[in-house]
Amino acid sequence: MVVLRPYRESDLEALYEICLVTGDSGQDASPLHNDRKVIGELYSAPYGVLEPEHVFVAEDDEGVAGYVVGTHDTAEFEARLEREWWPRLRRHYAGVAREGLTATDRMRVAAINEPGTNPADIVASYPAHIHMNLLPRLRGQRVGSELLRLWVEQAEAAGVSGIHLGANDKNAGGVAFWTKSGFEPLQTIGRTVWFGIKL
Numbered sequence: 001m002v003v004l005r006p007y008r009e010s011d012l013e014a015l016y017e018i019c020l021v022t023g024d025s026g027q028d029a030s031p032l033h034n035d036r037k038v039i040g041e042l043y044s045a046p047y048g049v050l051e052p053e054h055v056f057v058a059e060d061d062e063g064v065a066g067y068v069v070g071t072h073d074t075a076e077f078e079a080r081l082e083r084e085w086w087p088r089l090r091r092h093y094a095g096v097a098r099e100g101l102t103a104t105d106r107m108r109v110a111a112i113n114e115p116g117t118n119p120a121d122i123v124a125s126y127p128a129h130i131h132m133n134l135l136p137r138l139r140g141q142r143v144g145s146e147l148l149r150l151w152v153e154q155a156e157a158a159g160v161s162g163i164h165l166g167a168n169d170k171n172a173g174g175v176a177f178w179t180k181s182g183f184e185p186l187q188t189i190g191r192t193v194w195f196g197i198k199l
């Protein structure tokens with residue numbers, strides 16, 4: 001049985017692990033990394049730590065196996081990351097030997113040192129953003145749709161006007177899911193398709 005519930009502090013390790021094993025356009029990114037946490041430092045953990053009220057998880061008999069994370073206010077969240085999240089990680093990775101890192105690890109560390117920002121025009125019209133990742137054992141059973149429904153209902157109640165997200169164009173499953181879920185493709189920049197939905 002799959003239970004959907006609000007995030008708890010004890011779910012943090014699952015946020016890191018799920019992000020890693022789904023982080024190569026939906027496939028397992030662990031062969032690309034020596035550092036098993038760096039991808040989660042970018043895409044999952046900061047939401048659990050800084051905005052736990054905007055995280056929902058899916059749990060089955062084997063444990064937490066999926067999440068939706070996000071923020072209602074992307075610009076404010078980016079500013080908060082600069083104050084409360086990146087400084088500790090920048091100090092940490094400054095002391096990690098380059099030779100111990102893979103090319104993908106180094107790319108993620110570069111993103112910690114110089115984070116990209118989401119397109120300003122999209123953020124202006126769709127201020128919230130989300131990331132969703134499920135382990136393979138939960139996929140195709142509408143768990144993603146139900147997690148999304150929880151997140152959207154909470155955002156609507158809080159008066160959020162729109163949600164955006166970026167999907168890698170190689171991630172056909174992700175692109176199909178967001179399209180089926182009512183998100184509109186807005187712009188493609190490099191390999192990232194930016195989607196948005198108005199609430």
Ligand SMILES: CC(C)(COP(=O)(O)OP(=O)(O)OC[C@H]1O[C@@H](n2cnc3c(N)ncnc32)[C@H](O)[C@@H]1OP(=O)(O)O)[C@@H](O)C(=O)NCCC(=O)NCCS
Pocket residue numbers: 022025026027132133134135138139140141142143144145146166167168171172173174175176177178180181
């Ligand atoms: C993408 C993901 C969140 C979808 O969640 P899910 O629970 O498997 O999706 P659902 O069962 O709720 O499917 C909802 C709809 O999307 C469609 N869909 C979902 N995954 C799909 C896939 N891989 N290929 C084609 N369509 C897909 C379903 O067919 C369904 O359509 P329907 O409403 O006509 O039945 C999940 O598969 C996942 O976490 N994948 C790996 C990580 C990832 O890629 N995250 C997104 C990054 S942008």
